[in-house]
Structure formats: C-alpha cells, structure tokens
Amino acid sequence: MIYVLLFGTAAGAIVALRRYKVFVLAPVMAIVAASSVANDVASGHTILFGLVAAIVSPQVGYVMMAAAATEYLHFRVSGQLPMLFRAMQMMIGQELRTVYELPQEVPPEMVALLTRMNR
Numbered sequence: 001m002i003y004v005l006l007f008g009t010a011a012g013a014i015v016a017l018r019r020y021k022v023f024v025l026a027p028v029m030a031i032v033a034a035s036s037v038a039n040d041v042a043s044g045h046t047i048l049f050g051l052v053a054a055i056v057s058p059q060v061g062y063v064m065m066a067a068a069a070t071e072y073l074h075f076r077v078s079g080q081l082p083m084l085f086r087a088m089q090m091m092i093g094q095e096l097r098t099v100y101e102l103p104q105e106v107p108p109e110m111v112a113l114l115t116r117m118n119r
Contacts (some may be wrong), residue, residue, distance in 0.1 A: 004039060004050060005057045008032040012061025017069065028058045 011028050036054035040047045106114075 004032065004036045004054050007035070008054055008057030009061035009064075011064075012058035013065035014061075015058070016062045016065035022062065025058050026060055028056050032058055 008029075012025060013034060015024050015028060025029075033051055033054040036050040037047055040050040
C-alpha cells in the first residue's frame with residue numbers, strides 16, 4: 001500500500017514539474033488506481049482504501065509540487081534576477097545586431113525585380 005501512495009505522489013509531482021495541465025492527472029490516476037486494485041486483489045486487502053489512496057495521492061503530489069515550484073520561482077525572481085536578465089538580453093541583442101547587421105540599401109537585384117513587377 002505504501003508503494004502505491006509513494007508512486008502516486010511521485011507521479012503527480014512529476015506531472016506538476018513538467019507543467020502539464022491538471023487534466024493529465026486523469027490517466028495518471030487511472031494507471032495508479034489499476035495498479036492499486038491489482039495489488040490489493042493479489043494480496044487480499046480491501047480494494048476501497050487502496051483505490052481512494054491511489055486516486056488522491058497523485059492529486060496531493062501535483063498540488064504540493066505546483067505550490068513548491070511556484071513559491072521557488074517567486075522567490076528566485078523577486079531578487080536581483082530581473083535586472084540581470086534584462087542586462088543579459090540587452091547584451092545578447094547588441095551582439096546579434098552586430099553579427100547579423102541588416103543591409104541599409106536595397107540590393108540591385110531586388111530593385112531590378114521590383115521594376116519588372118511594376119511594369
């Protein structure tokens with residue numbers, strides 16, 4: 001029984017970490033519930049408690065990991081990181097502008113094609 005709880009909670013946490021929608025929990029709960037029922041039938045335990053635990057444990061794992069990830073990201077971004085990210089974006093943008101400088105004039109081939117199209 002404890003393995004089903006651990007597996008269900010871990011599966012819910014993985015779904016939350018991958019940032020899947022909550023609806024992805026439905027097939028996860030079905031898989032965990034099926035394994036719990038199979039385990040309970042094989043071991044002779046009552047099915048109802050295992051089934052309820054198998055359905056609830058992925059939800060608990062999902063909620064706990066989603067809350068922890070949200071709190072971690074909020075803590076991480078609330079410091080000096082936005083200023084550093086902006087500075088990094090500016091430096092990368094300047095480098096890309098210098099490496100891939102756009103031509104200021106229209107090439108003669110393009111002018112010739114445009115004059116042909118206007119006739």
